[in-house]
Amino acid sequence: MSALTLIARDELWLMRRSRVSVIAAALLIVLVVIAGITSVAHQSNVADTRARLQAQVDEEFDNQPSRHPHRMVHFGHFIFRPLPPLAAFDPGIDAFTGNAMFLEGHRQNSANFGDVRQSSILVRFGQLTPAFVLQTLAPLLIIFLGYGAVARERGAGTLRQLFMQGVSAGTLIAGKLLALATVAALIAIPAMSVLIFVAAQPGAAAGPIALTAAGYLTYLALWSIIVVLVSASVARPRNALLALLGLWSVTVILLPRIAPDLAATAVPQPTRLETDLTLQRELRAMGDSHNPDDPVFAAFKQRVLRQYGVRRVEDLPVNYKGLLAVEGERMTSELFDRYASEGFARQARQSATMDAIGTLSPAVAMRRLSMAAAGTDLAGHARFLDQAEAYRYDLVQRLNRLQADAVSFEDDAAKSSDTAAEQRSRIDPHHWHAMPDFHFAPPEPGDLVRRASPAAVMLLLWLLVPALLLAPAARRLEGVRS
Amino acid sequence: MTYHEPSGLPLLIANLVVDYGAHRVLNGLDLSIRPGEIYALLGGNGAGKSTTLAAIMGFVPPASGEVRVCGVAPGSAPVQARRAIAYLPENVALYEHLTARENIQYFLGISSERRTNAEIEAAFNAAGLQEDAFNRRVAGFSKGMRQKVAIALALLRHVPLVLLDEPTSGLDPRATQDFNRLLGGLRERGSAVLMVTHDLLSAADTADRIGFLDAGRIVQESVAEGPDRYDVRALHRHFARPVAA
Ligand SMILES: Nc1ncnc2c1ncn2[C@@H]1O[C@H](COP(=O)(O)OP(=O)(O)OP(=O)(O)O)[C@@H](O)[C@H]1O
Ligand SMILES: [Mg+2]
Numbered sequence: 193m194s195a196l197t198l199i200a201r202d203e204l205w206l207m208r209r210s211r212v213s214v215i216a217a218a219l220l221i222v223l224v225v226i227a228g229i230t231s232v233a234h235q236s237n238v239a240d241t242r243a244r245l246q247a248q249v250d251e252e253f254d255n256q257p258s259r260h261p262h263r264m265v266h267f268g269h270f271i272f273r274p275l276p277p278l279a280a281f282d283p284g285i286d287a288f289t290g291n292a293m294f295l296e297g298h299r300q301n302s303a304n305f306g307d308v309r310q311s312s313i314l315v316r317f318g319q320l321t322p323a324f325v326l327q328t329l330a331p332l333l334i335i336f337l338g339y340g341a342v343a344r345e346r347g348a349g350t351l352r353q354l355f356m357q358g359v360s361a362g363t364l365i366a367g368k369l370l371a372l373a374t375v376a377a378l379i380a381i382p383a384m385s386v387l388i389f390v391a392a393q394p395g396a397a398a399g400p401i402a403l404t405a406a407g408y409l410t411y412l413a414l415w416s417i418i419v420v421l422v423s424a425s426v427a428r429p430r431n432a433l434l435a436l437l438g439l440w441s442v443t444v445i446l447l448p449r450i451a452p453d454l455a456a457t458a459v460p461q462p463t464r465l466e467t468d469l470t471l472q473r474e475l476r477a478m479g480d481s482h483n484p485d486d487p488v489f490a491a492f493k494q495r496v497l498r499q500y501g502v503r504r505v506e507d508l509p510v511n512y513k514g515l516l517a518v519e520g521e522r523m524t525s526e527l528f529d530r531y532a533s534e535g536f537a538r539q540a541r542q543s544a545t546m547d548a549i550g551t552l553s554p555a556v557a558m559r560r561l562s563m564a565a566a567g568t569d570l571a572g573h574a575r576f577l578d579q580a581e582a583y584r585y586d587l588v589q590r591l592n593r594l595q596a597d598a599v600s601f602e603d604d605a606a607k608s609s610d611t612a613a614e615q616r617s618r619i620d621p622h623h624w625h626a627m628p629d630f631h632f633a634p635p636e637p638g639d640l641v642r643r644a645s646p647a648a649v650m651l652l653l654w655l656l657v658p659a660l661l662l663a664p665a666a667r668r669l670e671g672v673r674s
Numbered sequence: 675m676t677y678h679e680p681s682g683l684p685l686l687i688a689n690l691v692v693d694y695g696a697h698r699v700l701n702g703l704d705l706s707i708r709p710g711e712i713y714a715l716l717g718g719n720g721a722g723k724s725t726t727l728a729a730i731m732g733f734v735p736p737a738s739g740e741v742r743v744c745g746v747a748p749g750s751a752p753v754q755a756r757r758a759i760a761y762l763p764e765n766v767a768l769y770e771h772l773t774a775r776e777n778i779q780y781f782l783g784i785s786s787e788r789r790t791n792a793e794i795e796a797a798f799n800a801a802g803l804q805e806d807a808f809n810r811r812v813a814g815f816s817k818g819m820r821q822k823v824a825i826a827l828a829l830l831r832h833v834p835l836v837l838l839d840e841p842t843s844g845l846d847p848r849a850t851q852d853f854n855r856l857l858g859g860l861r862e863r864g865s866a867v868l869m870v871t872h873d874l875l876s877a878a879d880t881a882d883r884i885g886f887l888d889a890g891r892i893v894q895e896s897v898a899e900g901p902d903r904y905d906v907r908a909l910h911r912h913f914a915r916p917v918a919a
Pocket of ligand 2: 723
């Protein structure tokens, strides 16, 4: 057996002899397994619920009786965001952002019903997901099992005796690293099994899953290297433990928590209330379609009359009220879109700030990679909101067009005073069936990989730093006095 | 390794200077040992004996001067130099979680030297370790027992240079006698031995040369001559009152 494998084997043997180490490692592996099982179960549960609710509301919409089309605009429609397959591994911000939307005319609603708002306070402590266990707890285990790898031998004096057997510090460090990497691999096995399970699900794509797997393996390797590096660089095991715990608390606990706050401070986002107030103000300034003297809508009326070559709205071949509804929706949606894209631009700038903070912490880089590849990050949420809005606009405008084409102006104008006219202004329910259903178009796998790659590059750079520091650390170690 | 070069003496130290910060510990040390020669290095506490050994092993860089182990400079090629050295430290460090035998097997495995179980047991016996201790964890061993395990390891490494830092300090008189016999075995094998000791009698019994280290250099050297080998009284006088440089 070579010196390297001998050193690795002895280190592993020592870990196995320590009851604390064995229990800690077993506990973590069990945690990964439990996290994997509950997360997969939760995800399929959520997917079933959302699919069932979606079918239910689709049916309710289709089964509406004869109604005036504008009543349907306000009856509205519910849509649910289907979870991507990798959400079983890393649900990302799904629990916080909400995943159901009520769509109606004249307004853009935000997504609602995130798990966090619905369930007990416990969820706020962080869900037990494989991503959480690997990102947060696995480094802690690697630290506890590895901090003494080299420092312990230095403190005990066996390091010098080892070197006197003609082993190089490089071989020694490689042996210790091999032992720690073996433990990391043991943690990775259940996690990779979850990923393989996810890969077998319908709709799962190989690219993002492979990137996720590579990312977590890199992350675990990175921590193994950091731990051995620190252990080889300090004189006492206790100092190695303190230094590593400090590094862990700052990079794994502190920075990911304060990164969003720092980003929010750097790029302030107005509150929902502030946005609503200014939006209402702009809406009022936009004009009032019910006021015959309103300049904006008076101009619109002139344009329509000219287009159809008639003098009065009553002479139009279509229902002017319907045209008015189409135009009103177009104008308000334009305004909403502007607000939404301003909001997204700010969020994109916040994300860029988070990326910058990510350079300070491999855990932040890992988190961004994991969520981006899973499609459960902010971009994934934005994609849902975009498609929801496109669907809402299309649905509302179809209903408005129905009002213009299928309801006569006379009936529409008289419907509040004349019950016969009101009856005639209702249109047949087969129109509701004809409305398209919402189908979320998931992002292309290549798109997910592309979004995750900046974080992947950052993680690789992180791997490079301690890896490059290993050689000088070995050189110093070879000449240590004790 | 170039054992047969003229400069390939097991140990060659020329005009060695070693500083610990501003403190000069070795100041122009000259010391060479031939194959099969036993050299006893004596000196007061803090004279720089252990530092000399550390410099030979490449754990302390020389400020100036030369150290060669079989022609190799331990400062620039520590791994290569260390392969030619067996070392018995002043404070023996062993793996507490391993038995005596496992410790030996592990260290020999690291140096890629193969020894049979019989050879290992023979070395334990030669070092005077009682048989019931071979397969016991060293965690319960006394200082002398640890010393014997480390001596066995030094014996099992067939190397040109053996460094011993106070090898008899934890040994009872019988074990000390046994140990002195072992040195004879090393001499016959052709290994050069550098032994740091405070035990003048043992040194006089076993060493081919005895050097006194003071103020960072060898201030006096005696060579064994005739049937009485040394004038022990004179040595003792010297040892008790080393000259100031
Ligand atoms: N790591 C160190 N850092 C600074 N000074 C040291 C170090 N090791 C030894 N010294 C100093 O170098 C001098 C020589 O120490 P050394 O251990 O070589 O003495 P020694 O001859 O082996 O003594 P003893 O007989 O007590 O073992 C002493 O003054 C000691 O304080
Ligand atoms: Mg000493």
